[in-house]
Amino acid sequence: MKHLNNKIGMIGQKMVCNYLKENKINYWTNFDDNYNITDIVMQKDNRISFIEVSTKQHTIKNGFKVTGKNKKQIEGYLRRQFKYNIDYFIIFVDIKERAIYGNNLNNLMRGTKYANTEFPLNINCGGQEITFFSLNDLIPLAKMKDADADELSKMVFKNKHNKYQTSIL
Numbered sequence: 001m002k003h004l005n006n007k008i009g010m011i012g013q014k015m016v017c018n019y020l021k022e023n024k025i026n027y028w029t030n031f032d033d034n035y036n037i038t039d040i041v042m043q044k045d046n047r048i049s050f051i052e053v054s055t056k057q058h059t060i061k062n063g064f065k066v067t068g069k070n071k072k073q074i075e076g077y078l079r080r081q082f083k084y085n086i087d088y089f090i091i092f093v094d095i096k097e098r099a100i101y102g103n104n105l106n107n108l109m110r111g112t113k114y115a116n117t118e119f120p121l122n123i124n125c126g127g128q129e130i131t132f133f134s135l136n137d138l139i140p141l142a143k144m145k146d147a148d149a150d151e152l153s154k155m156v157f158k159n160k161h162n163k164y165q166t167s168i169l
Contacts, residue, residue, distance in 0.1 A: 008155055011148065012055025012093035013039050019100060019142050027051075042089070049087040052077065055152070057096040062117040064134050067092045067101075071122055071129035077105055092138060098149040101138035108133050 013029065017040065020027045026043040040051035052073075058065045069090065077088040091102040112119050114134060121132040144152075 008055050008152060009053065011152055013053045015055075015093055015100060015144065015148050016040060016051065016053050016091050047087070049089055050077070050080075051089045051091055051102075053091045053093060055093040055095070058092075058094050058135060059132075061121060061123065061132055062115075064114060064117060064119075064136070065097075066119075066121070066132040066134055067094070067138070068123075068125075068130040068132040071131045074105070074109075074120075074131045078109070081105065090133070090138075091141070092133075092135075093144070093152075094135075095149070095152045097135075098144040100141045100144065101135060102141050103133075103138050108137055112137055 017027060017029060020040070020042060028041045029039060039053045042049045042051055052069070054067060054069060056067070058067050060066070080086065081088050088105040089102055090105055090108060091100065093100050109120060112134065114136060117134075119132065119134045119137060121134075123130055123132060
């Protein structure tokens with residue numbers, strides 16, 4: 001399963017790189033199969049920033065479309081951001097919506113409230129704490145190209161609990 005998740009992640013990362021290239025934003029990355037601390041390093045307006053990419057389908061929490069990252073990862077991004085004065089951007093490639101969303105981590109951590117639900121929302125999911133962000137707090141960046149969306153859609157399916165999982169085809 002981890003190998004397939006890496007493959008899905010690399011497809012999403014390449015889509016984000018294509019978005020950066022189309023918008024004439026300088027970036028660097030290493031496309032290898034190893035876990036790396038930062039997905040993409042971006043330079044815009046003479047400022048270096050890190051981009052963390054998540055490629056998956058959104059989920060629903062308290063009636064809201066959300067995406068999440070491990071709380072420990074988020075805390076690590078915040079520490080490095082403070083220590084090195086480098087911005088982090090969270091980019092979410094949503095397979096179900098066929099869209100790419102993103103925002104600066106500082107903006108996401110400021111906190112918002114929708115219908116009595118405060119975001120970011122921290123929930124224990126299977127023994128690990130996940131920080132969920134509302135899609136309302138993410139900025140739509142681009143629609144996926146049909147070929148990319150089709151490739152990713154082939155790798156996911158709904159299990160008997162109506163939750164999306166990756167498929168090993």
